[in-house]
Amino acid sequence: MLKRKIALFKLLGFTVSLDVSWGIILFLVVWSLAKGFFPSYFPGLGMQTYWWMGVIGAIGLFVSIIIHEFSHALIARKYGMKIKGITLFIFGGVAEMQDEPSTPKSEFLMAIAGPIASFTLSILFGGLAQVAETMKFSLPVIAILSYLSMINLLVAVFNLIPAFPTDGGRVLRSLLWWIKGDIHWATQLASRISLMFAVVIIFMGFMHMIGGNAIGGLWWILIGSFLFFAANASYQRLLIKESFEGKTVRHFMNTTPVTVPFDITLQAFVDRYLYHYHYKMFPVVKGGKISGLITVQLLKQHTHEEWKHLFVGQVMEEPNPSNSIASNTPIDDALNRMNESGYTRILVVEDDRIIGILTLKDLLEYIALKMELETIP
Structure with missing residues (x-):
C-alpha cells in the first residue's frame, strides 16, 4: 500500500x-x-x-x-x-x-x-x-x-488497543520483552493476541452489517482485516530479520553468474542469453572486468531493427550503488537496496570484477522455507 x-x-x-x-x-x-x-x-x-x-x-x-x-x-x-x-x-x-x-x-x-x-x-x-x-x-x-x-x-x-503493530501492541510487546528478555517470544505472543483482537473486530463488523449499519460494519471489517494481516506481517518481519542476523551478501549470492560479453549485438544477446536463461538482468564483462549490466527494460528502448547493429556495451547501464553491492554487505541492507531501486538482481562486485550475483528469488525462497517452518501455529 x-x-x-x-x-x-x-x-x-x-x-x-x-x-x-x-x-x-x-x-x-x-x-x-x-x-x-x-x-x-x-x-x-x-x-x-x-x-x-x-x-x-x-x-x-x-x-x-x-x-x-x-x-x-x-x-x-x-x-x-x-x-x-x-x-x-x-x-x-x-x-x-x-x-x-x-x-x-x-x-x-x-x-x-x-x-x-x-x-x-x-x-x-x-x-x-x-x-x-x-x-x-x-x-x-x-x-x-x-x-x-x-x-x-x-x-x-x-x-x-493491544493489537500489534499498533502503538498499544508495541507497548504490549515491549512489556513482554522486558519480562522475559526474549523479543521472539514477545513478538509471537503479541501477534497472537493481535490476531484474536482482529477476529473480534471483524466479527463486530459483520454484526453491524447484519444490524443494518452497512457502512459502519464495513469499516470495522476493514480495520480488523488490516490488523489481522499486519500482525502476521510483523511477526514474519521479525523472523526474516532473525534469519538474516549476522549474514551478508556472500552467504546468499550465486558465485557462478551468467555474464554477457561487452561486444556482442543486442540480437545475439537475445538469442544466446535472454531466451536461453530467462533472466531479466545480466552482468556485462569486458576483459574479465565488470562493465555494467543489460536488462530487458534497456533492451525494450530499442527497435528490433536496432538490435541487429547495436552492441550490448552501447546500451548497458554502468555499475552504480543501486545495482551493485559488496559481498560483505549485511543482507538487511541489500534487501533495502533492492526495495529502493526496484532491482531483483544485484551485481556483487569487488576490485572491478564480478564475483557473484544476489537475486531476490533466492532470498524469497529461503524466507518462504523459514515461514513454513516457523510461522505462527
Whole structure:
C-alpha cells in the first residue's frame, strides 16, 4: 500500500508523504463531518458552513496525525532507530521504521509517544474550545475545536488497543520483552493476541452489517482485516530479520553468474542469453572486468531493427550503488537496496570484477522455507 505515495514536504529531517489511499479517507471524513457530525451536534447552520467546517476539521485531523507520527519518529531517532519517513494512508499514518527497537525501553518510549501526543492535543483543543465558548466565539469555531479534541482522544484510545503493530501492541510487546528478555517470544505472543483482537473486530463488523449499519460494519471489517494481516506481517518481519542476523551478501549470492560479453549485438544477446536463461538482468564483462549490466527494460528502448547493429556495451547501464553491492554487505541492507531501486538482481562486485550475483528469488525462497517452518501455529 505504501508504495503509491506522493512526497509532500520535509520537516526535522523526515519526509512526509501521502499514500493515494488517503484521498478515500479524506473524502469520507469531510463528508461525514459536513453531513453527519456537525449538523447533529451543532444544528442551525447553513449547509455551505457545514462543508467548510468539514474541510477545516479534516485538515485539523491531518495535522494531528502528522504530530502523532512525528512523536514516534523523534523518539525513535533519539534511540538510534532509522526512520525512512512518515506516510499518511487510509488507516491514518505510519512512521516507516527501517530498524526494530534494540531494547524494550526504546520500543516502549517510541510506542507510547504517539498516544501521549494525541492525548495532549485532545486536552489542548478541549481547552481552546472552552476559551472560545467563554469569549463568545462563533459556533463553527467552537464546533471545530470540540471535534478536534474528541477525535484526538479517539486516536489516542484506538492506538492503545493491544493489537500489534499498533502503538498499544508495541507497548504490549515491549512489556513482554522486558519480562522475559526474549523479543521472539514477545513478538509471537503479541501477534497472537493481535490476531484474536482482529477476529473480534471483524466479527463486530459483520454484526453491524447484519444490524443494518452497512457502512459502519464495513469499516470495522476493514480495520480488523488490516490488523489481522499486519500482525502476521510483523511477526514474519521479525523472523526474516532473525534469519538474516549476522549474514551478508556472500552467504546468499550465486558465485557462478551468467555474464554477457561487452561486444556482442543486442540480437545475439537475445538469442544466446535472454531466451536461453530467462533472466531479466545480466552482468556485462569486458576483459574479465565488470562493465555494467543489460536488462530487458534497456533492451525494450530499442527497435528490433536496432538490435541487429547495436552492441550490448552501447546500451548497458554502468555499475552504480543501486545495482551493485559488496559481498560483505549485511543482507538487511541489500534487501533495502533492492526495495529502493526496484532491482531483483544485484551485481556483487569487488576490485572491478564480478564475483557473484544476489537475486531476490533466492532470498524469497529461503524466507518462504523459514515461514513454513516457523510461522505462527
